[in-house]
Amino acid sequence: MSATLTAVTLYNASYEPLGRVSFKHAVLMLFREVAVVHEAAKGPDGTDRMIGPHPWPKAVRLVRYVAMHWMYRPAGYSRDGVFLRDRGRCAYCAAPARTIDHVLPQSRGGGWTWLNTVAACRACNARKGSRTPEEAGMRLLLAPYVPTRAQLAALA
Ligand SMILES: [Zn+2]
Structure with missing residues (x-):
């Protein structure tokens, strides 16, 4: 899917932009009636496609106002979120990443958490194996952190 299909701008009920959400998330919000189409777009085939009763969304707007601080809470952990954050x-090498590396390997108790996982290319992940970066003589180019929803939305 292209970026225009996957990213929909999300507006607050007060018309402030809150960030971007996936196309799927936007459609779910329309069907749950928590959002309405704020700006319509042509469908992927260039026609005025509808999704049920809704025009194809380019931007959606929340029906009820959401206090901004909601966006500044820590984001729930996800693999996709790790790829976005990184x-x-x-x-380790800044090449395009396709895998998730556990800084402290899973085999040694390292968990699926924001602070213990980073995006990694296959080569680095394989080279590191079940060692810590120190043991493998590899240096992290970034320090893993817990992102807020706002940070992830800005990167999406
Ligand atoms: Zn790498």
Whole structure:
């Protein structure tokens, strides 16, 4: 899917932009009636496609006002979130990343958490194996952090 299909701008009920959400998330919000279409777009085939009763969304707007601080809470952990936070780049060599590396390996108790996982290319992930970066003589180019929803939305 292209970026225009996957990213929909999300507006607050007060018309402030809150960030971007996936196309799927936007459609779910329309069907749950928590959002309405704020700006319509042509469908992927260039026609005025509808999704049920809704025009194809380019931007959606929340029906009820959401206090901004909601966006500044820590984001729930997800693999996709790790790729977003690390900008799709390997934390060891900055090549395009396709895998998730556990800084402290899972085999040694390292968990699926924001602070213990980074995006990594296959080569670095394989080279590191079940060692810590120190043991493998590899240096993290970034320090893993817990992002807020706002930070992830800005990177989406
Ligand atoms: Zn790498």
